[in-house]
Amino acid sequence: xxxxxxxxxxxxxxxxxxxxxxxxxxxxxxxxxxxxxxxxxxxxxxxxxxxxxxxxxxxxxxxxxxxxxxxxxxxxxxxxxxxxxxxxxxxxxxxxxxxxxxxxxxxxxxxxxxxxxxxxxxxxxxxxxxxxxxxxxxxxxxxxxxxxxxxxxxxxxxxxxxxxxxxxxxxxxxxxxxxxxxxxxxxxxxxxxxxxxxxxxxxxxxxxxxxxxxxxxxxxxxxxxxxxxxxxxxxxxxxxxxxxxxxxxxxxxxxxxxxxxxxxxx
Amino acid sequence: xxxxxxxxxxxxxxxxxxxxxxxxxxxxxxxxxxxxxxxxxxxxxxxxxxxxxxxxxxxxxxxxxxxxxxxxxxxxxxxxxxxxxxxxxxxxxxxxxxxxxxxxxxxxxxxxxxxxxxxxxxxxxxxxxxxxxxxxxxxxxxxxxxxxxxxxxxxxxxxxxxxxxxxxxxxxxxxxxxxxxxxxxxxxxxxxxxxxxxxxxxxxxxxxxxxxxxxxxxxxxxxxxxxxxxxxxxxxxxxxxxxxxxxxxxxxxxxxxxxxxxxxxxxxxxxxxxxxxxxxxxxxxxxxxxxxxxxxxxxxxxxxxxxxxxxxxxxxxxxxxxxxxxxxxxxxxxxxxxxxxxxxxxxxxxxxxxxxxxxxxxxxxxxxxxxxxxxxxxxxxxxxxxxxxxxxxxxxxxxxxxxxxxxxxxxxxxxxxxxxxxxxxxxxxxxxxxxxxxxxxxxxxxxxxxxxxxxxxxxxxxxxxxx
Numbered sequence: 001x002x003x004x005x006x007x008x009x010x011x012x013x014x015x016x017x018x019x020x021x022x023x024x025x026x027x028x029x030x031x032x033x034x035x036x037x038x039x040x041x042x043x044x045x046x047x048x049x050x051x052x053x054x055x056x057x058x059x060x061x062x063x064x065x066x067x068x069x070x071x072x073x074x075x076x077x078x079x080x081x082x083x084x085x086x087x088x089x090x091x092x093x094x095x096x097x098x099x100x101x102x103x104x105x106x107x108x109x110x111x112x113x114x115x116x117x118x119x120x121x122x123x124x125x126x127x128x129x130x131x132x133x134x135x136x137x138x139x140x141x142x143x144x145x146x147x148x149x150x151x152x153x154x155x156x157x158x159x160x161x162x163x164x165x166x167x168x169x170x171x172x173x174x175x176x177x178x179x180x181x182x183x184x185x186x187x188x189x190x191x192x193x194x195x196x197x198x199x200x201x202x203x204x205x206x207x208x209x210x211x212x213x214x215x216x217x218x219x220x221x222x223x224x225x226x227x228x229x230x231x232x233x234x235x236x237x238x239x240x241x242x243x244x245x246x247x248x249x250x251x252x253x254x255x256x257x258x259x260x261x262x263x264x265x266x
Numbered sequence: 267x268x269x270x271x272x273x274x275x276x277x278x279x280x281x282x283x284x285x286x287x288x289x290x291x292x293x294x295x296x297x298x299x300x301x302x303x304x305x306x307x308x309x310x311x312x313x314x315x316x317x318x319x320x321x322x323x324x325x326x327x328x329x330x331x332x333x334x335x336x337x338x339x340x341x342x343x344x345x346x347x348x349x350x351x352x353x354x355x356x357x358x359x360x361x362x363x364x365x366x367x368x369x370x371x372x373x374x375x376x377x378x379x380x381x382x383x384x385x386x387x388x389x390x391x392x393x394x395x396x397x398x399x400x401x402x403x404x405x406x407x408x409x410x411x412x413x414x415x416x417x418x419x420x421x422x423x424x425x426x427x428x429x430x431x432x433x434x435x436x437x438x439x440x441x442x443x444x445x446x447x448x449x450x451x452x453x454x455x456x457x458x459x460x461x462x463x464x465x466x467x468x469x470x471x472x473x474x475x476x477x478x479x480x481x482x483x484x485x486x487x488x489x490x491x492x493x494x495x496x497x498x499x500x501x502x503x504x505x506x507x508x509x510x511x512x513x514x515x516x517x518x519x520x521x522x523x524x525x526x527x528x529x530x531x532x533x534x535x536x537x538x539x540x541x542x543x544x545x546x547x548x549x550x551x552x553x554x555x556x557x558x559x560x561x562x563x564x565x566x567x568x569x570x571x572x573x574x575x576x577x578x579x580x581x582x583x584x585x586x587x588x589x590x591x592x593x594x595x596x597x598x599x600x601x602x603x604x605x606x607x608x609x610x611x612x613x614x615x616x617x618x619x620x621x622x623x624x625x626x627x628x629x630x631x632x633x634x635x636x637x638x639x640x641x642x643x644x645x646x647x648x649x650x651x652x653x654x655x656x657x658x659x660x661x662x663x664x665x666x667x668x669x670x671x672x673x674x675x676x677x678x679x680x681x682x683x684x685x686x687x688x689x690x691x692x693x694x695x696x697x698x699x700x701x702x703x704x705x706x707x708x709x710x711x712x713x714x715x716x717x718x719x720x721x722x723x724x725x726x727x728x729x730x731x732x733x
Contacts (some may be wrong), residue, residue, distance in 0.1 A: 007649045038318050038324075040319030040321075040651050040652075041319050047648075049648040050648075051648075052490070066648075068647065075495070078403070078405040078406060079405075079407065079408070079495065080403055080406055081390075081403055081409040082390040082402060082403060082409040083404055099400070100636075101382050101385075101388065101391065102382070102384050103382060103408055104318075104323035104383070105406070105408055105491075107320065107321070107323045107324055108495060108497055108641060111496050111499065111645045112645075112646060113321045113644045113645075113646055113649040115320075117320065117323060117383065118383070119313055119318075119319075120312040120314040134505065140384075141312040141314070141383065142313050142383025143384065145381075148443060156436050183331045210646075211645055214496060
């Protein structure tokens with residue numbers, strides 16, 4: 001069996017937002033405009049959370065890309081009265097847009113607040129309509145949506161492998177965020193395959209789940225806690241809130257693997 | 267029978283023309299139009315015309331839904347408990363309480379539909395056979411809701427409708443023209459035979475017993491919309507009983523307000539007496555204390571455990587953005603009733619009506635305080651949000667009150683708002699040499715049939731003079 005998963009190396013993130021833009025373009029995500037975004041209705045499937053720890057000049061800024069965690073025990077799934085969100089056999093938390101009636105119950109029960117709602121019909125004034133991705137179905141007003149791990153790319157890679165008469169190889173699939181990231185924060189692959197890069201990275205001592213104590217069994221693993229020599233010295237370690245960051249700095253056994261992940265050809 | 271009693275009973279059944287009734291019906295009808303205009307506007311332009319956002323994806327609609335379902339407990343539950351326990355003072359109260367239930371459910375039941383992003387797809391939530399073999403997800407509390415509320419609505423309509431039959435027959439017998447045709451249709455061929463009375467009494471008894479667990483389960487399931495989730499301050503074991511207590515509390519408040527307005531508006535002081543108000547006020551006082559106890563427990567445990575996510579919601583309520591409505595709620599729902607209800611002078615119609623209005627406002631605030639602060643302070647602090655309702659949501663809130671009043675006022679003009687035959691029966695219990703317990707079902711049937719004949723005769727006699 002396959003369980004698609006992703007490793008997000010927070011220590012590498014520079015907060016450039018390239019992943020956010022790439023995701024929006026790849027998935028035909030509605031552009032809501034300035035005033036709606038100010039209303040809290042921006043529809044990014046992926047957001048960069050920015051945290052400032054400490055006071056200037058001893059401040060340290062960290063960035064955390066947050067996307068759908070594709071939980072193994074997803075709180076959003078049982079609450080949907082119409083099965084519009086469900087679990088695929090390969091571990092994706094999927095949305096059936098045509099089935100969604102828009103109760104927004106799933107969004108309430110998502111502890112990561114990653115689900116976005118189409119409050120209005122999308123509009124792509126010309127020539128923006130020409131840039132739509134033909135592999136991704138557009139959504140209408142009143143429907144919930146969220147990160148799919150670029151399921152169209154997963155299916156594309158599976159079809160290509162099928163045509164070539166082979167299995168999908170590790171690294172064949174790169175979601176839009178991973179492809180766009182200049183710092184190689186994202187690594188995508190099969191968590192069930194012990195040889196895949198995500199599986200090896202997930203064993204890093206820096207690895208942890210976001211809100212892991214809720215028991216949601218996320219398919220996204222965060223790497224966090226490298227010593228940046230200066231910004232987060234031993235003196236401040238006690239003040240930090242994340243347990244992962246208070247661990248003694250690792251000697252980065254994972255770092256070569258991360259670098260290897262970056263070397264995959266597109 | 268005393269002549270004054272007969273004349274008094276005439277007034278119950280007669281639908282006199284009253285200018286204020288017409289004005290009230292027109293005003294509530296205008297609000298009803300506003301309700302449907304706002305809903306139509308929302309359907310046409312998209313659900314985005316509301317003030318909700320991410321992370322506050324539920325708002326006034328869900329709070330008001332819980333509010334109306336709560337009000338619906340006025341009737342059926344209170345009237346059923348009083349009936350089952352044989353409380354004689356229930357007789358003038360049951361009908362107006364049961365009508366509150368049915369119409370509050372009709373209004374409340376619209377809210378889960380109108381809050382949908384695609385309301386026209388609501389039938390997906392129903393188990394309709396279809397070629398794709400798609401079925402609702404019965405693991406979802408919202409799917410439980412749709413079952414529970416439909417069952418409760420059907421039960422409440424039966425429970426209101428059964429004791430209505432003899433009264434509709436009284437109206438049918440004295441009416442003419444289209445009114446006679448209307449009441450002939452609605453009275454379902456009631457003729458007052460002993461057999462009919464036996465069946466009716468059996469039916470009322472069964473429904474009174476069935477409706478109590480049904481009402482408790484409905485509001486428990488409504489509470490589970492929240493309690494089943496992972497959301498901070500929603501995931502609570504006491505939400506089931508807390509919501510049921512709150513529902514009965516707001517239900518009694520609605521009933522007291524309705525009774526006070528009926529008493530003064532229709533001059534029904536002969537039946538809705540100070541004594542009836544005072545007895546219901548004691549029940550009201552008990553529910554005030556029960557509500558206060560639950561609210562205290564709910565917040566105390568969250569404060570003591572001091573879990574990060576819950577504490578954020580708690581302090582939003584106690585001292586943060588939600589503090590003004592929170593403390594208003596505490597004053598209206600606990601402080602004021604506790605200062606008024608324990609005293610004999612406070613348990614009179616006018617203070618009860620005022621306290622009741624306060625409790626209705628307070629209970630609506632309670633529901634919005636449950637829905638919004640929890641959503642506005644999610645676990646990942648980065649996504650914290652706020653909520654300002656739009657004119658559409660406020661219009662639908664006001665319009666729903668109008669719709670409820672409109673349905674209630676129309677009902678008042680189509681059927682007696684106090685149960686004429688039950689009051690007559692009660693008067694016979696008091697006056698006669700107590701036939702109660704003297705015989706079996708057949709003698710009881712004959713007795714009540716007699717009561718009904720009396721009532722019909724009185725009204726018939728009055729109709730000639732009144733028309």
